Amino acid sequence: MPMSLFEIWLGILQGLGTTLAVTAYGLVFAVPFALVFGVAQYLTRGVARLLVTGVIEFWRSSAVIILLFVFYYALPVVGVTLSALTVSAMVLGLNAGGYASQAVRAGLQALPAGQKEAGAALGLSRPAILLLIELPQALIAMSPTFVNTLIQLLKATALVSLVTLTDMTFRAKEIAQVEYNPVAIYTALLLAFFVVCYPIALAGRWLEARVAAPGSRSSGI
Amino acid sequence: MGFDLAFALSSVPTILGAIGMTLSVALVSCIGAAAIGFLFDVVRRVGGFVGLTISFVIDFIRSTPLLAWLYFLYFVLPFYGIRLGSLTVGVMGLSLYYSGYLAEVFKAGIDAIPKGQSEAARALSLSRRDAVIYVIAPQMLRNIAAPLGNYFVSILKATPYLAVLAVPEMLGRAFDIASETYRYTEPLVVAGLIFLALALVISHGVKRLERRLLAVGAR
Numbered sequence: 465m466p467m468s469l470f471e472i473w474l475g476i477l478q479g480l481g482t483t484l485a486v487t488a489y490g491l492v493f494a495v496p497f498a499l500v501f502g503v504a505q506y507l508t509r510g511v512a513r514l515l516v517t518g519v520i521e522f523w524r525s526s527a528v529i530i531l532l533f534v535f536y537y538a539l540p541v542v543g544v545t546l547s548a549l550t551v552s553a554m555v556l557g558l559n560a561g562g563y564a565s566q567a568v569r570a571g572l573q574a575l576p577a578g579q580k581e582a583g584a585a586l587g588l589s590r591p592a593i594l595l596l597i598e599l600p601q602a603l604i605a606m607s608p609t610f611v612n613t614l615i616q617l618l619k620a621t622a623l624v625s626l627v628t629l630t631d632m633t634f635r636a637k638e639i640a641q642v643e644y645n646p647v648a649i650y651t652a653l654l655l656a657f658f659v660v661c662y663p664i665a666l667a668g669r670w671l672e673a674r675v676a677a678p679g680s681r682s683s684g685i
Numbered sequence: 686m687g688f689d690l691a692f693a694l695s696s697v698p699t700i701l702g703a704i705g706m707t708l709s710v711a712l713v714s715c716i717g718a719a720a721i722g723f724l725f726d727v728v729r730r731v732g733g734f735v736g737l738t739i740s741f742v743i744d745f746i747r748s749t750p751l752l753a754w755l756y757f758l759y760f761v762l763p764f765y766g767i768r769l770g771s772l773t774v775g776v777m778g779l780s781l782y783y784s785g786y787l788a789e790v791f792k793a794g795i796d797a798i799p800k801g802q803s804e805a806a807r808a809l810s811l812s813r814r815d816a817v818i819y820v821i822a823p824q825m826l827r828n829i830a831a832p833l834g835n836y837f838v839s840i841l842k843a844t845p846y847l848a849v850l851a852v853p854e855m856l857g858r859a860f861d862i863a864s865e866t867y868r869y870t871e872p873l874v875v876a877g878l879i880f881l882a883l884a885l886v887i888s889h890g891v892k893r894l895e896r897r898l899l900a901v902g903a904r
Contacts, residue, residue, distance in 0.1 A: 525884040527842040530856055530877040537869035542687065615748070622750035626849065633752060646760035654749045654757060661748035 467643050473652050475639045479632035480656070486552050486621040486631065487614075493557025494564060494617065497523070501561070502568025503594065524562030529623055531555045536627045552624040560617040567609040571602030607675060611668030615661050622657070632656050693871035700858045700876050704883075707854045710776060711841040717780030718840065719833065722787025726795070729788070746785030751846055754778045759850055775847035783840055790836065794828035795821075827898050834891035838884050845880065855879060 467475070504516045523531075532555045539546060546554075575598055583593035603610075625634035636653040640646060729739040746754075755778040762769060769777075798821060806816035845856035853861075859872035 521885065522881070525838075525842075525881055525888065526877055527845050527856075527880040527884070529843075529845050529848075530873060530880060533856075534870070534873045534877050537863075537873060538688075541870050619748075619750035622752040625752070633750070633756070636753075636756070640760065646764050650753065650757040650761055653753050654745075657749045657753060658745055662744060665744065665748060 466645065467639070469648050472639060472643070472645065472648050476632050476635050476652050476656050479630055479635035482629055482631040483618070483621050486549065486556065486624050486629065487618050489549065489553035490557035490560060490617050490621070493554050494561035497558055497561030498564035498568050502565035503572070505565065505569045506572040520562050520565050523558040524566070528556065528559045528620055531559065532623055532627060548624070548627045548629050552627060552629060556617060556620050556623070559620070560613050563616070564610055564613045567606040567613070568602065571606035572598055574605065575601055605675060608668050608672035611664060611671060615664055618661055619657065689868070689871055692868060693875055696859070696862050696872045696875050699862060700855050700872060700879065703853060703855045703858045704879070707841070707844050710844050710847065710852070710854060711837065714776050714779035714783065715837045715840050717776060718783035718787050718836070721780060721784035723791050725784060725788035726791040743785045743788050746782060751778065751782045751843060752849070754782050755846060755850060771850040772852050775850050775852045779840055779843060783836060786836060787833070790829050790832045794825045797828050798824045827901070830898055831891055831895035834887070834894060838887050838891070841887065842880060842884055845876070
């Protein structure tokens with residue numbers, strides 16, 4: 465008996481947990497990487513900056529699908545055995561973190577020099593200026609970009625179906641093996657991602673409108 | 686079993702042999718994505734119901750993964766009797782997926798042209814057609830050149846997705862070697878490094894182009 469559209473939809477949603485788990489676990493890698501390397505690229509000069517940029521570019525400029533396969537197949541060869549979930553979260557997370565680090569750095573660089581100077585005039589130490597004055601403003605200003613990166617990360621998790629994790633994409637392929645109804649199955653897969661990502665995109669737009677407002681107000685005063 | 690450098694080097698010619706395929710897939714997909722993206726943006730400017738529909742289509746494409754689109758096209762089109770090769774499906778998938786992003790590039794590129802430009806063109810009694818060709822289009826091209834270049838790099842980095850459809854591009858070649866020799870690490874690392882090098886070189890070129898265009902714009 466063929467599966468109903470509802471059963472196909474439910475079958476794909478059985479992978480939602482894995483999709484969300486990889487995304488959340490990926491953020492555990494992405495957020496610290498973006499903060500540490502974005503700030504480091506902002507603060508360092510010379511050789512140190514080259515090294516920081518090198519690490520960022522490796523994660524950001526590589527083709528993420530190849531990175532995933534390389535780490536999935538190569539880590540066991542060099543004696544590191546991680547679960548497919550951990551490898552996926554690490555690779556996808558650091559790739560997203562690489563993108564986000566550029567937003568962190570650009571956000572810091574975009575701040576007027578007067579912010580840093582005012583902090584110094586108040587006798588704040590350099591770390592205090594960074595943590596209390598520069599980072600909060602930069603992170604808020606760049607928050608719409610971070611939302612976009614989160615959506616990119618969520619969509620990139622579809623790749624984990626290629627390394628045996630049973631996410632929504634994997635479930636769709638599984639269902640397609642027992643049920644010849646590609647139109648319903650793959651439409652449902654696209655819809656499932658849309659239902660997850662679109663609200664986040666809308667939240668990002670709302671945030672963008674909110675973030676734009678304070679800046680224009682302060683320049684008005 | 687460690688990393689066998691000699692074996693890695695021996696896999697380079699085979700993988701590099703597909704670089705032409707990778708670059709032409711990226712180029713054709715980028716042109717396709719730009720064409721669809723431009724069409725999306727032009728139609729969106731019509732406004733009304735049609736404009737809203739296009740906005741929704743763009744949002745839908747941007748909210749769904751490339752891999753899902755590739756599967757969709759690959760398995761759904763034959764269901765309706767449309768039989769295309771995996772290369773064609775792959776290029777269609779990349780074009781469609783990135784058209785949603787390029788529509789925004791065109792939007793930003795056109796919106797960034799000051800209104801005074803088309804008003805000045807009208808004041809000089811240029812026809813609407815001449816105004817678009819000689820005043821608006823050149824400035825739009827200058828505005829979109831760098832973002833378009835960056836998306837070309839993104840598309841290039843997405844071409845290995847087509848390996849899942851068995852398109853013989855560089856990652857596909859790497860997997861061919863891997864399945865023949867049962868050694869995955871070396872060919873995959875080689876493919877990864879070639880893509881990284883390509884991406885860095887082209888990104889650098891785009892950055893230089895951007896700087897030159899900014900200098901021209903500031904004059």
